[in-house]
Amino acid sequence: MTLNRALFAAGVTAVCAWVLVPIWLIASSAIGGQAVISAWPKPFLPIGGSLDTLLRFLAIDGVWKSMLVSVEVAAITMVLAICLGAPAGYALARFKFRGAVPFRLLVLMTRAFPVAILALPLTVGFIRIGLYDTAFGVALVHTTLALPFAVLVSASLFQAIPHELEEAAWVFGCSRVQAFLRVVLPLGAPGIAAVAIFAFVISWNEVFAASVLSVRTRTLTAYLLAVLSESPLYVQFAGAFLLIVPSVLFIFLVRKQLFAMWGIANR
């Protein structure tokens, strides 16, 4: 039995190491300073922390701008996904209406199709209407990626809030809108926040559409992809590190809702 337990603990530790060691290595490549970048063979414990590499990366022309663009695109995606998705989710949760099933199907379908591919015809359309190479244009495509998720998750969020609470508010003289704002929204807020954060991460991480739809107004991912073949390794590792840090923080923030969300969204 003890041997069994030891084996089990070893297995769990091994999986943790499989996840964490590569992150550790990219971190020590990015904040280990010049010594680590040029070292051979590589040391496994980073030689002191140093921000040299990151600062050099950030000093490169266009990097700061691309980070700002990334934040801008992700923020727009987040707002659009919530503003469009939450009302639709509420409708699915609270009303029986003709067309609810086809609507759900349309939303699900966007996920069964490789959405990155929609970016190809959109380049043509966006050039025509002046959205090509803008943060807003990229955010629109990212919203199609985040929206199905936002709709389905907020639907189940609202479903979990007892309808009786809302009815009670109506009885006490609240209008439908007031009841929603004072009763439903506060209860659903943590879940909505988690959906928002996830929409942000989806956009922050997206590469294909962002690269195809921009030339100068590039997100961090599009920038990194564009310079991939011509830049020194330290640039790539520093970039990867800066891409990872916010995502890991975000996943930490939504860890409680995380897999409730995924379980729901995929049922």
Added chain:
Amino acid sequence: MLPYALIAPTVLFLGVLFVIPLVQTVALAFQVKGGWSLDNFATMADDLNFHDAVVNTFRLVAVAVPLQLVFAIGMAMMLRRIGKGRDLILWIWSIPLGISDLAAGLVWLAIVNDQGYLNSVLFRLGVIARPESWLTYETPAALFFAVAIAEIWRATAIVLLIIVAGVQVLPKEYGEAAEVFGASPWKSFTRITLPLLKPSIQTALILRTVLAFEAFAVVMAIGGRNFPVIISEAFTWQHFNNDSGVAASYAIVIMAISIVATLVYLVALRTPAAQR
């Protein structure tokens, strides 16, 4: 009227940014200079990289997706036995979920490049005498495994979450009954747990397969032009050759494969209504 008003913005949005582009992709692929034609597909099929791209894509999906599923089920079963610290472990295991495929590719590039950590280990162990290159067209097997491992590392988390969500709603009674009747843990796993998890497995496989067919940045970061896949060829034709028609043909190929794969999973792993 209220529900329609609430869903209208989403319907409108998806109509303009999903349905129309979908139709346009088809038009781009099947039209040349305003007329219907298969020329784009002919150009695509004649391209030097086309064959490799198709083979690489299928190989990657065939290796990565089943392994992701097996790992995820194994991890979910481990989580079931963890008492204290379960939340912490689950959080650690789901970290890759938030990591961009580009970042994941670069993480593994840091490990497998000439002067990377893998070679450092091999050097210290005395296996190699100097930095070796694994990522050139002369080392196709090593290159393939580097891409596959990076893809597995990044995307197993998403499968894990879907499976864990499925495991949570499994009724405990079946397992207990199996134990009472003397079934071994393995038998109760294969005969009870797995069949009950079928819907989750189906969802995970559909999602993962569709996404793996369009795995883009992982491949670009590690393999670059040495490891063409269908989606990276679509990107090359669009971005470097400025030929949306051929790019759209590649897109149609991916779309067709995704739809077929989804249908296959829906049929092969369907749950009879009586068991729901």
